[in-house]
Structures are given as C-alpha cells and as structure tokens.
Amino acid sequence: MNTGENEQALRKIMDLTRLGSILVLGLHFYYECYRFFVFLAWQTTLTDRILTNLVHTGLFRQFAYAKALALVLLIISLLGVKAKKQEKLKTKTAVSYLLVGLLLFWCSGALFQWELNDSTLTIGYLAVTSVGFLLILTGGVYLSRIIRTHLNDKDIFNRENETFPQEERLLENEYSINLPAEYYLRGKKRKSWINIINPFRGVLVMGTPGSGKSYFFIEHVIRQHIRKGFAMLVYDFKFDDLSRIAYNTWLHNQGAYENPSKCYFIDFERIIHRCNPLEPASMNDITDAAEAARTILLGLNREWIKKQGDFFVESPINFLTAIIWYLRKYNDGEFCTLPHVIELMQVDYDRLFTILRTEKEIEALINPFVSAYLNDVMEQLEGQIAAAKISMARLVSPQLYYVMSGNDFTLDINNPEEPKIVCLGNNPQKQQVYGAVLSLYVSRLIKTVNKKGKLKCSMVFDEFPTIYLNNIDSLIATARSNLVATTLGIQDFSQLKKDYGKDQADVIMNITGNVVSGQVNGETAKHLSERFGKIMQDRTSLSINRTDTSISKSKQLDTAVPPSRISSLSSGEFVGMIADEPRLRIELKSFHANILQPILHKDQKEFAISSASAVGKQADDAAIRSVYLQLKQEVEGLVDSEVERIITDPVLSINLIKK
Known part of the structure; x- marks a missing residue:
C-alpha cells in the first residue's frame, strides 16, 4: 500500500x-x-x-x-x-x-x-x-x-456485454432438428448450430407476426423430419403455405420410408381428400365419444373452456356424447360420422329420446334430459340441449359433410406398414368453425398415434391456439416414449392463456423442454428471460472529482437475455433453450442467434397441391350436394326404421315417448 x-x-x-x-x-x-x-x-x-x-x-x-x-x-x-x-x-x-x-x-x-x-x-x-x-x-x-479504462460509449445498449458462448458443433441424430445460425461473441460474428436433438420432449415456438417463426423454424422442422422418415401431421393455419412444403419435401424423399408412404390433405374449401374423424374402428368405448364431444363443443365455444364443470357446459357435452355413442353402436357404426350426429340432433324430442333409450350404455347420460322432457321442464331442457344444437348447427355445410363422411384414409399416420403425411388446412376467415372440426381430427389422431410399436411421428401445429386440444399437455408428457414429437407455434403466451385458460397455458409453457422465441413482449418476454438465466458480466464505474479520478471494475451475475432484448429481436433472430438427453449432454443449452435459411435445391421442381401430380381429381359441386342430401335421408331413414321397430316390439315399446 x-x-x-x-x-x-x-x-x-x-x-x-x-x-x-x-x-x-x-x-x-x-x-x-x-x-x-x-x-x-x-x-x-x-x-x-x-x-x-x-x-x-x-x-x-x-x-x-x-x-x-x-x-x-x-x-x-x-x-x-x-x-x-x-x-x-x-x-x-x-x-x-x-x-x-x-x-x-x-x-x-x-x-x-x-x-x-x-x-x-x-x-x-x-x-x-x-x-x-x-x-x-x-x-x-x-x-x-486520459482515462485508460475502456468505457465503450458506442455500446450504449450493453449488447456486447450480454453475449455468451453458444454451441458451435453440429450434433445430429436420426430424430434431431439442426438449424444453422450465427451469433455475436465479444464483437465477433461466429457460426453456430441450434441442435434440437430430442424433439420428443416438446418444442414451443413463439414470436409475434412477422418474427419469422414459420419461415425460419417450422419449415425446417417439416423438411428435416420428412427427410428422416417421420410420419407427420401438419396443422396449416393458412393453407397451403406449410402443406405445399410438406408435400414437395415428401415427393423428393419417399425413399426415406421403409414401406410405401402417402400424403393426404384435409381442406374444406378446395376438397382433395375425405376422412371420418369418428371412424368406428378407432372408438373403442364411450370415453372416446365423450372426449370427441368435449373437443368439438369447446372448440366451437371457447368461453366454455374456463367453465368446465358447470351444469350448462357439461349437459350439452353429455348430450352430444350420447348421440355419438348411439351411432357408434347402431349397426356396428354404419352411420358413425359427425354429419350424421349433427342431423340426428335435429330430430324432434319424441322420436329422438325414444331411439336413444334403447341403448343401455347411454341411459345414464340421457336420463336427465328425458326426465326434464317428461316433466315439462322445457326451459331447463332447452338450456341443456339447445346449446349443443345451436353450436353444432354452425357446422351444417355441404363441404363439411362431404369431407367428414368419407374414408379415403385413416388417422393412424404412424402405422409402420402405411406411413402418412397428413395436412389439415384452416382458413383465417373461418377459423372458429373450421378450427373446431380440425380440433376433432387432431384429438382423434392423437389417440391413435400415441401407442407403442409405431413409427416415429412429428406433429407440427402452426398458430396452435386457433384449435383446441384438451389433452395436449398429456401428449407432450407421455408420448416421448412412443416417439411422438410435438411442435407448437404460438404468437404470445397471452394468446395461449386467452384461448386455453391460465392453468392449461401455464402447463403447456412449462412442460415443453425446447423453447425457441422470436420477438415477444410483456409477460412472455419476462418469463423467457428468467428461463434463460444469468451470465457473468463485466461492470466498470468511473468517478471523477476535483482532486482525483476513481475507476472500479467488477463482475456480477446479470440476465443473459433481458426482456428488452427479447422485445426488440429482428425477424429471423431468435433466443431459446434446448433440452439434451442422457446419451448426449449439451453444456451450452441457451442461444441468441440469427437462424440462417438454407439454400434450397433450385433444380427440384415444385409441385402445387392442386395439380394432377398431387393426389387426383377434386370433387365437383354435384357430388358434394348429392352426399349432403344422402346423409339427411340416411338419418331420416334410421329414425323411422328404429321407431317402427320399437313400436312393433313389445319389449322395446316401453321406451316409446309420445307427448
């Protein structure tokens, strides 16, 4: 001293x-x-x-x-x-x-x-x-x-001090998603890789509109997983942006599958394929019917999600469950389709309750409605049933009836003998109606694919909050051992909370192992900043008085990626944290980098989904109208024949209701 x-x-x-x-x-x-x-x-x-x-x-x-x-x-x-x-x-x-x-x-x-x-x-x-x-x-x-301590006046936003080392190795396996990127470390640009080596732990992609989450990330997932032989479900909110990418990637990589694979499309405006989401073979017991009923009604009435358990929410769900299971049991499911369900709901109460009472498995479900009808408690009955009838009536459309009554393919997309790429197309202008129907498709598909001994499968959801899946958290939590990878694309946590409720949104946010985020704001940015943790940063302070100059340097832990930085990310710039696995541990899990879009092969011809090279002839208006009228006639014929059978059978005639 x-x-x-x-x-x-x-x-x-x-x-x-x-x-x-x-x-x-x-x-x-x-x-x-x-x-x-x-x-x-x-x-x-x-x-x-x-x-x-x-x-x-x-x-x-x-x-x-x-x-x-x-x-x-x-x-x-x-x-x-x-x-x-x-x-x-x-x-x-x-x-x-x-x-x-x-x-x-x-x-x-x-x-x-x-x-x-x-x-x-x-x-x-x-x-x-x-x-x-x-x-x-x-x-x-x-x-x-001169003050010899380096005070970087040019870095007024502390960008250089908030840089940190990131993974620069390419870590690839048969399931991984590998994104080339570049990042800054102490003022120098370096090449890196974002290695999602375990997508089965769930991938959550966030970003406000225009942040590039679809272009820079989700398209990577689709291309890479199809090249690696994954069966795939693509929920395409703005059909056919992602579907066209999936289709063309599949065309050029069909050799990645051991058995012949196929590509199918569900779109209600440009009809290409038909599929029955209530296929009888996939509905083994009444709980499947209950789950389908809950999915379709909560998808049509999003405000019910926060009121589950209320009398006037559970009653319509029970009523719809009874209708679905009755058609599943009738003649071994001959008319078990959603259009038949909608038409059967519109039948008058006398005939409807008469035929439903003949099925003992749904007796407990319909008894409250029958009692209310017989006791002339019509106000209560209409409150219970009308909510379901009014909601389902929004689905009455020749195009919807046509698509949901066909059987061009089944929903077991990860069947090793017949792997499939299935693309579900929505329309932003009709998202509430189409979203509810597509929610039913996805819900039934999840039930089918989440089984052991199946092919590896990737499920990609762009704009995930526009559909409703009651069990998506269960899928992420339990499907890992069944090789089902789930990628969810959302714009902001507040959007997910609005559509799914706070509790469900918190579960989805916290259960996903891999998080990738573009520009987000507010609560979402704060949550992500806390998730990425802190890094050791240099601190320098300068004190000048009339007699002396004091300079002090220190190191302290501070936020690696502060909320303000996440709120100001450019398009294509992402932050995130990936999950590793026991066989390949990754020390540097966090990243803040610009994802590089790869140069595509220009020599590969790109086919449009609507072309003849895709999947064949599209349905014409006459065929669609014909199927629509046929479905109505089939329900009328079913009701008339069943009522007549009940009247003529002494044992069943006790179920006859006539007011």
Whole structure:
C-alpha cells in the first residue's frame, strides 16, 4: 500500500529528472551556439572549464547525443506523472502534440545547414527546439490525463456485454432438428448450430407476426423430419403455405420410408381428400365419444373452456356424447360420422329420446334430459340441449359433410406398414368453425398415434391456439416414449392463456423442454428471460472529482437475455433453450442467434397441391350436394326404421315417448 511519503518522494524524483533533462538541453544549447554566447559576453573561465570537462565525457561528440539524453530524461519524468483525469480528453490529441513536438525537436538541427548569421541561427534553433520540447512535455501530460479504462460509449445498449458462448458443433441424430445460425461473441460474428436433438420432449415456438417463426423454424422442422422418415401431421393455419412444403419435401424423399408412404390433405374449401374423424374402428368405448364431444363443443365455444364443470357446459357435452355413442353402436357404426350426429340432433324430442333409450350404455347420460322432457321442464331442457344444437348447427355445410363422411384414409399416420403425411388446412376467415372440426381430427389422431410399436411421428401445429386440444399437455408428457414429437407455434403466451385458460397455458409453457422465441413482449418476454438465466458480466464505474479520478471494475451475475432484448429481436433472430438427453449432454443449452435459411435445391421442381401430380381429381359441386342430401335421408331413414321397430316390439315399446 502506497503512503503519502512515498508518493511525495516519487514526485520529487520525477521533478529532479525533468530538471536534469532541461539542464542537459541547456548545456547542448550553450555548446552548439557557443559563439553567440561569447558575443553576448555570457562566457567565463569557470563555464569554459566546466564545458571542457563535459566535452571529454563524449556528451557532445555527436550533435544528437545531448538532445537524445534530454529526451530520454524527459520521457522518464513523464512516466511517473499522476495528473487529474479528464473524461473528454482523447488519445488523438495527446499523440498529435507528441508527434509535432518530436518533429520540431529533432528537425531543428536542420537550421545549421542554412546560411544564417549567428544571432538568427541561435535564436531560431533555441526557439524551435524549445517549442518541440514543450509540446512533448504537454503531450506526455495529456496522455497521463486520459482515462485508460475502456468505457465503450458506442455500446450504449450493453449488447456486447450480454453475449455468451453458444454451441458451435453440429450434433445430429436420426430424430434431431439442426438449424444453422450465427451469433455475436465479444464483437465477433461466429457460426453456430441450434441442435434440437430430442424433439420428443416438446418444442414451443413463439414470436409475434412477422418474427419469422414459420419461415425460419417450422419449415425446417417439416423438411428435416420428412427427410428422416417421420410420419407427420401438419396443422396449416393458412393453407397451403406449410402443406405445399410438406408435400414437395415428401415427393423428393419417399425413399426415406421403409414401406410405401402417402400424403393426404384435409381442406374444406378446395376438397382433395375425405376422412371420418369418428371412424368406428378407432372408438373403442364411450370415453372416446365423450372426449370427441368435449373437443368439438369447446372448440366451437371457447368461453366454455374456463367453465368446465358447470351444469350448462357439461349437459350439452353429455348430450352430444350420447348421440355419438348411439351411432357408434347402431349397426356396428354404419352411420358413425359427425354429419350424421349433427342431423340426428335435429330430430324432434319424441322420436329422438325414444331411439336413444334403447341403448343401455347411454341411459345414464340421457336420463336427465328425458326426465326434464317428461316433466315439462322445457326451459331447463332447452338450456341443456339447445346449446349443443345451436353450436353444432354452425357446422351444417355441404363441404363439411362431404369431407367428414368419407374414408379415403385413416388417422393412424404412424402405422409402420402405411406411413402418412397428413395436412389439415384452416382458413383465417373461418377459423372458429373450421378450427373446431380440425380440433376433432387432431384429438382423434392423437389417440391413435400415441401407442407403442409405431413409427416415429412429428406433429407440427402452426398458430396452435386457433384449435383446441384438451389433452395436449398429456401428449407432450407421455408420448416421448412412443416417439411422438410435438411442435407448437404460438404468437404470445397471452394468446395461449386467452384461448386455453391460465392453468392449461401455464402447463403447456412449462412442460415443453425446447423453447425457441422470436420477438415477444410483456409477460412472455419476462418469463423467457428468467428461463434463460444469468451470465457473468463485466461492470466498470468511473468517478471523477476535483482532486482525483476513481475507476472500479467488477463482475456480477446479470440476465443473459433481458426482456428488452427479447422485445426488440429482428425477424429471423431468435433466443431459446434446448433440452439434451442422457446419451448426449449439451453444456451450452441457451442461444441468441440469427437462424440462417438454407439454400434450397433450385433444380427440384415444385409441385402445387392442386395439380394432377398431387393426389387426383377434386370433387365437383354435384357430388358434394348429392352426399349432403344422402346423409339427411340416411338419418331420416334410421329414425323411422328404429321407431317402427320399437313400436312393433313389445319389449322395446316401453321406451316409446309420445307427448
């Protein structure tokens, strides 16, 4: 520790050294301009004797020796200068003084080459050399006043200090999603890889509109998983953006599957394929019917999601469950389709309750409705049933009836013998109606694929909140062992909370192992910032007062990616955290990088889904209308034949209701 006495002694030594520099320079002047000083009578016997002795030392043997010694002593004296720091003083200013001073100091000797009289030569040489000496002294003092600690005034948002090392290795396996990226580390751009080596732990992709979550990420998932032989479900909110990518990738990679694979599309406006989501073979017991009923009604009435358990929410669900299961049991499910369910619900109560009472498995479900009808509690009955009838009536459409009554393919997409790529197309202008129907497709498909011994499967949901899946958290939690990878795309956590309720949204947010986010704001940005954790960052503080300058440096843990940074991400710039697995542990799980879009093969022709090369002839209006009328006639025929059978059978006639 330095004491005041030591500092004072050091200052005296520096002053003495500087004085020695001036003395040597003065002797140099006296020797080189001796004739002028003699002319001024500034010469004595003593000075001549001293000068003679100095000459014998060799100090004046060469013209530059004494000047060099004076300069060295001056530099030594400047090394110990402790001047008051000036925040605005720049190195460029100090260096300029030094360079000009050195130039004048050394080049002043050129005056001796000119033809000048002694007076002019001496005065000129002394003036130029002295000015150079003073400029060197001034520049050295300025250098000591400059704050040598690097305060990066250009990085006002602390971007450089918030950078951290990221995974630069390509870690690939048969299931992985690998995204090339680049990131900044201490001001340098570096190449990296975002390696989602275990997509079965769930992938949550977030980003406001235009952040690039579909273009930079979801398209990667579709292409890479199809190339690796995954069966796939693609929920395409803006059909056919993602479906076209899935279809063309499948066309060029059909060899990735051991058995012949097929690609199917469900779209209610440009009909290509038909599929019955209530296929009898996939409905093994009444709980399947109950789940289907809950999915379709909650999809049509999103406000019911937060009111599950209420009387006027559960009653319509029970009523619809009874209708579905009755048609599943009737004639081995011959008419078990959603259009038949909708039409059967519209039958008058006398005939409807009469035929439903013949099925013992749904007796407990329909008894409250029958009792209310027989006891003329019509207000309650209409409140219970009308909600279901009104909701389901929104699905009455020839196109919907046509698509949901066909059997072009089954929903077991990960069947090893017949792997499938299935694309479900929605329309943003009709998302509430189409979304409810597509929710039923997805719900039934999840039940089918989440089984052991199946092919690896990838389920990709763009704009996930536009459909309702009551058991999506269960799928992410339990399907990992069955090789089912789930990718959910949302715009913001608040959107998910609005459509699914806070509890369900929290579960989905916290249960996913891999999180990728573009620009998001508010609560979502805060949640992600906490999830990414903290890193060690440098801190520098500068304190200047009238007598001293204090600079302190420290390191402290601070947020790796603050909420403000997440709120200002550019399109294609993502932050996130990936999950590893026991066989391949990843130390650097967090990332903040720009995802690089790969260069696609331009030589591969891209086919449109509507072309003849896709899947064949599209349905015409006449065929659609014909199926629509046929379904209505089939329900009428079913009701008439069943009522007639009940009337003629003495055992069943006790179920007859007539008011």
